[in-house]
Amino acid sequence: MGSFAAPSVPFVTQRGGRASVRGMLAILDGTVTDAAQAQIPASDDGFLRGDGVFEVMRLYGGRLFALDDHLTRLGRSAGNLRLPVDLDAVRADIETLVEHNEVADAAMRVVVTRGGHRLAVVEELKPLPDTLALATIEYAPTRVLDQVKSLSYAGNMLARRLAQEQGADDALLVTPHGRVLEGPTTTFVCSLDGETLVTPPLSEHILDSITRRHLFETIDVTEQVVARDDLPRVREAFMASTLREVHPVRAIDRAALPSAPGALTQDAASRIRAHIEQELGVSA
Numbered sequence: 001m002g003s004f005a006a007p008s009v010p011f012v013t014q015r016g017g018r019a020s021v022r023g024m025l026a027i028l029d030g031t032v033t034d035a036a037q038a039q040i041p042a043s044d045d046g047f048l049r050g051d052g053v054f055e056v057m058r059l060y061g062g063r064l065f066a067l068d069d070h071l072t073r074l075g076r077s078a079g080n081l082r083l084p085v086d087l088d089a090v091r092a093d094i095e096t097l098v099e100h101n102e103v104a105d106a107a108m109r110v111v112v113t114r115g116g117h118r119l120a121v122v123e124e125l126k127p128l129p130d131t132l133a134l135a136t137i138e139y140a141p142t143r144v145l146d147q148v149k150s151l152s153y154a155g156n157m158l159a160r161r162l163a164q165e166q167g168a169d170d171a172l173l174v175t176p177h178g179r180v181l182e183g184p185t186t187t188f189v190c191s192l193d194g195e196t197l198v199t200p201p202l203s204e205h206i207l208d209s210i211t212r213r214h215l216f217e218t219i220d221v222t223e224q225v226v227a228r229d230d231l232p233r234v235r236e237a238f239m240a241s242t243l244r245e246v247h248p249v250r251a252i253d254r255a256a257l258p259s260a261p262g263a264l265t266q267d268a269a270s271r272i273r274a275h276i277e278q279e280l281g282v283s284a
Contacts, residue, residue, distance in 0.1 A: 026121040027097040035121050046113025050152035053077040057108045058242050069210045077149045085112050093120050131250035131260045135168035141205035156184035178228040183239050187212040190237035198224035211240045218271045236262030
């Protein structure tokens, strides 16, 4: 499955332009198949109503990072959504797919639907720009879906498209009352003084990101309410996620940040990569 190696670009791998994600190999309800051949019935409410849960994991050198964390969150999401899930069966599916997979560095998407179907798909990593320009998009979190990573992601994807229509790469979600939240699929981390890192607290109804948790284990970052009015004071910032790791931000609402990547961002990027290598028991 290939050896683990750090990417030549020090932050986010697979950068360049925008592209759709191509599925390669899949497992549906325990049966391995080509991703293009995996079929879920059109009558499944996972498709019709977005009624289901999912996780996206990262493969490094053919090995999954933070599998237990993702499965725990999948179970929590399903429980909050009142969705029955057999986590042992999901784990068995994932392990089987990893055994059959031959792509060293990729993503894996895991889905459980209301119709009772389990799907895992190996996907190509998306090309991404070296740094991000963000546009603030007004967004009100759906409180009933707190701590549920559900298939109902249309609002998040629309926010990203609205930001792109403004010439940005991605959205920075902000409440109608002016509280900064997160990106559509990422955690927002910034420095207002150039010396310390802060990130919005979970009490703002943002996702309990697994990468966010690992960042708290590896760097000094503090939960702090960040207001929209604070954004002009941001000295440096990055978005964090399973697939991006640490992704530097160069501008917010067309205002360029003083540095991208800044020193704190570079330190966070190197530390989270070292943490991943240590957890996987390999070195770059």
